[in-house]
Amino acid sequence: MEEEPIEEPNTRIPKRPFWSGTVTIGLVNVPVKLYTMTYDKAFSFRFLHKQDGQPLKYQRVCTKDNAVVPWEDTVKGYEVSKNRFIVFEKKELDAARPPSSEKIRIDKFVDYLSIDPIYFERSYVLTPDKSNEAYSLLLTSLLKTHKAGVGRITMRTKEYPLLLHAYKGGLVLTTLRYADEISDPDNFEELKRLKEPEKKELDLAVKIINDLSGEFDIKEYEDTYEENIRKLIAKKLKGETIIAEKPVKEEAKELMTALQETLSQLKKQ
Amino acid sequence: MWLEKLTKVDFTNLDKVLYPEEKITKAQVIQHYVRMAPKMLSILKDRPTVLTRFPNGIDKEGFYEKDMPMGTPPWVKTFRKYSETAERTINYVVCNDLDTLVWLANLAALELHMTLSKIDEFEKPDLLVFDVDPEPPASTDDVVDVALMLKEKLDGLDLRSYAKTSGKRGLHILVPLVRKYTFSQTREYVHQIGTYLARESPIVVSEFSRIKKPGTVYIDYLQNSHGRTMVCPYSLRATPRATVSYPLDWRDVKKGLKPEEFTLSSVAKSESNPWKGMLDDKQKLEKSVD
Numbered sequence: 029m030e031e032e033p034i035e036e037p038n039t040r041i042p043k044r045p046f047w048s049g050t051v052t053i054g055l056v057n058v059p060v061k062l063y064t065m066t067y068d069k070a071f072s073f074r075f076l077h078k079q080d081g082q083p084l085k086y087q088r089v090c091t092k093d094n095a096v097v098p099w100e101d102t103v104k105g106y107e108v109s110k111n112r113f114i115v116f117e118k119k120e121l122d123a124a125r126p127p128s129s130e131k132i133r134i135d136k137f138v139d140y141l142s143i144d145p146i147y148f149e150r151s152y153v154l155t156p157d158k159s160n161e162a163y164s165l166l167l168t169s170l171l172k173t174h175k176a177g178v179g180r181i182t183m184r185t186k187e188y189p190l191l192l193h194a195y196k197g198g199l200v201l202t203t204l205r206y207a208d209e210i211s212d213p214d215n216f217e218e219l220k221r222l223k224e225p226e227k228k229e230l231d232l233a234v235k236i237i238n239d240l241s242g243e244f245d246i247k248e249y250e251d252t253y254e255e256n257i258r259k260l261i262a263k264k265l266k267g268e269t270i271i272a273e274k275p276v277k278e279e280a281k282e283l284m285t286a287l288q289e290t291l292s293q294l295k296k297q
Numbered sequence: 298m299w300l301e302k303l304t305k306v307d308f309t310n311l312d313k314v315l316y317p318e319e320k321i322t323k324a325q326v327i328q329h330y331v332r333m334a335p336k337m338l339s340i341l342k343d344r345p346t347v348l349t350r351f352p353n354g355i356d357k358e359g360f361y362e363k364d365m366p367m368g369t370p371p372w373v374k375t376f377r378k379y380s381e382t383a384e385r386t387i388n389y390v391v392c393n394d395l396d397t398l399v400w401l402a403n404l405a406a407l408e409l410h411m412t413l414s415k416i417d418e419f420e421k422p423d424l425l426v427f428d429v430d431p432e433p434p435a436s437t438d439d440v441v442d443v444a445l446m447l448k449e450k451l452d453g454l455d456l457r458s459y460a461k462t463s464g465k466r467g468l469h470i471l472v473p474l475v476r477k478y479t480f481s482q483t484r485e486y487v488h489q490i491g492t493y494l495a496r497e498s499p500i501v502v503s504e505f506s507r508i509k510k511p512g513t514v515y516i517d518y519l520q521n522s523h524g525r526t527m528v529c530p531y532s533l534r535a536t537p538r539a540t541v542s543y544p545l546d547w548r549d550v551k552k553g554l555k556p557e558e559f560t561l562s563s564v565a566k567s568e569s570n571p572w573k574g575m576l577d578d579k580q581k582l583e584k585s586v587d
Contacts, residue, residue: 043371048386100353130385279311279324280300286331287303287399293335294395 047183048157049130051166051192051199058166059157060132062201066151071257125185132190132201134177140193143176147204149188154199163199170194305372306400315354315405318537321561326533327402329541329561333531334395339576340530341398343415345376345389347526348401349408355535359407365390366404373397376416380524391416407533410526414480419523421476423579425483426527427491428517430467432509435500437466438552443501443514444468446494448547454584459575462556464534464542469527475579480523482582487518489586530572533561546571 045061052058075084088097104121105113156163170176170193177192181201188203213219225233300308311324330337348366351359365375365388374391392398392409401409413422427447431440444460447470451458459471474483491503494516502513509515520527528534528542536557543559546569 277311279322280308283308283311283324283328283331284300284303286328287300287395290331290334290395291303294338297335297339 045155046152047181049132051132051134051154051177053134053166053177056162058162059159060154060163060199061157062152062154065153065200069251069254071254126182126187127185129182132179132181132192134179134192136179137173137175137177140174140176140191143191146210147189148191149203149205151200151202154192154201167194167197167199170199304399305370305396306403308403313354313405315351315407316537316539316561317354317356319539319561321539323403323405325561326405326407327399329533329565330398330402331395332565334398336570336572337529337531338393338395338398341392341409341411343391343393343417344411345378345416345524345526346392346401346529347410348390348404348406349410349535350404350406351535352405355407355537359535362406363387363389370400373400378419378524382524407535409529409532411529412524412526413483413521414476414523418476420479422478422480422483422521423474423476424527425472425474425487425582426520427470427487428463428467428520428527429470430463430515430517432502432511432513432515435512435514437554437556439500439512439514440466440468441550441552441554443494443498443516444470444550446498446501447490447516448550450490450493454582454586456580456582457578458547459544459572460547460550461530461542461544461572462540462559464528464532464540464556464559465536466556468545468550468556469542471575472580473575473578475581478582480521484518484521486582486586487516487521491516491518493586531564544570544572 042063046064047062048060049062050057050059076082077084088099088102089095090097104116104118106116107113154163179190179192181188181190181203183203189206191202191204193200193202308324308327311322311327313323314320315323315326348362349359350362350366351357363380363383365373369375369390374393374397376389376391378387378389379385380387390397390401392401412419413424413426414420415423429440429443429447431437448458448460451470451472456472459473461469461471463469478486488503491501495501495503500512500514502510502515503518505517505519519525530542530544532542534540534542538557539561540557541559541561541564543564545554549571
């Protein structure tokens with residue numbers, strides 16, 4: 029088994045843009061490509077059958093009679109109350125989606141630091157598409173003004189509010205959560221009855237904060253669990269790993285023969 | 298031998314029935330494309346491909362897909378081009394190897410349609426096509442008549458032509474070209490020949506019209522346009538009997554020809570290659586039509 033190098037996320041460049049289109053500010057258009065810039069580094073494991081080490085698969089099982097249900101026999105249901113569903117056809121759901129568009133529309137500019145990170149969802153890097161003059165102008169003017177554009181984008185048929193800002197020499201687009209996707213802390217009863225602190229205590233707390241103040245550096249934090257698992261994988265690779273065998277079905281056997289024949293024919297060409 | 302060593306494609310739902318009437322499964326569809334690959338790939342090479350997909354079989358809704366599908370693996374070649382008809386940039390799939398062809402088949406892309414030009418000179422077609430299509434009650438025999446008239450005319454212009462079934466009721470007649478003409482030139486040339494034949498025969502229609510006159514045979518010249526596609530030779534069609542768009546020897550283009558007999562199962566064992574050398578037979582449009 030070949031050992032695959034585990035890439036460092038911050039050096040990774042995706043092969044293809046995730047989206048391409050134009051940033052539209054009034055009458056000005058800036059053609060851009062959008063690339064994924066954040067990654068979830070967590071290891072993912074698969075469940076195996078303990079006895080023979082073969083991977084397990086999930087099946088959709090009817091809660092009433094335990095029969096296995098194929099995909100084509102499924103529909104989506106919205107649970108209105110316990111065990112009462114409204115059924116939706118795929119067509120109905122598709123019709124409700126907004127049409128996708130190739131525009132990032134900027135409505136206004138705000139002070140970047142005035143936005144609470146609570147709203148931030150996912151960030152993407154923008155790179156210039158075709159001309160880089162318009163891109164450079166937008167980037168430089170955002171840096172100069174310390175502002176960020178607020179607007180909207182439709183990606184994969186969902187519309188998101190967004191923030192367009194400068195980050196390390198590039199334009200970054202961050203999708204935002206909608207207001208009703210965030211629950212306000214003041215909904216919590218406990219927070220409504222907070223006591224005012226005494227002045228002496230407050231002075232001490234402020235002093236501690238000031239003593240511990242410094243520059244923010246994310247590199248001071250490491251995922252030790254991830255690091256340990258990585259070491260374990262390296263160790264286990266030297267020992268025994270269980271290789272999953274794919275059961276070759278009857279249909280696939282003929283396919284294999286056909287593939288072998290064609291591959292040898294193509295080699296001759 | 299492991300399947301993984303033969304292809305990069307991870308097959309899914311191989312036993313799914315895609316042609317219910319003939320009980321043809323996805324495994325059989327993939328096998329068809331694997332068998333046709335040696336002849337098909339040389340024609341598909343460097344051409345943007347448009348897919349017609351039927352993930353739940355031909356009885357269920359299918360869809361036309363110009364853009365590369367979601368989850369296209371990085372090893373698949375693609376071609377980015379602004380489409381004037383769609384008014385947006387399209388990332389076309391370019392099927393240059395067996396893995397890509399097999400991957401498309403696994404996506405239930407039953408029909409593969411290709412452009413008449415290649416990505417390196419997209420504005421200069423290397424194929425010219427006459428799409429000959431009957432309007433009932435015109436029969437296949439009527440199509441054959443028109444195709445033979447067309448061949449005679451092309452012979453007179455010193456042009457060697459190649460015929461295939463469309464996989465439905467019509468025939469496609471192709472002339473491979475030196476890449477020096479624009480689409481408007483090839484379109485005009487095909488149109489002129491169509492107009493000439495329409496003068497010779499009362500059943501030939503050479504002008505596009507939304508309402509087709511019953512009993513006529515239409516020679517479509519508009520397919521010779523930027524970004525337009527033609528069903529690829531050896532491609533399956535989404536018809537109940539799993540018909541195939543299949544190359545013909547001109548000697549077999551005669552009364553009694555039955556295009557519906559070229560099906561997934563009937564072409565499987567066919568060794569013949571009536572189009573041998575077609576792609577190298579690059580010709581110039583030197584003689585004027587009239």
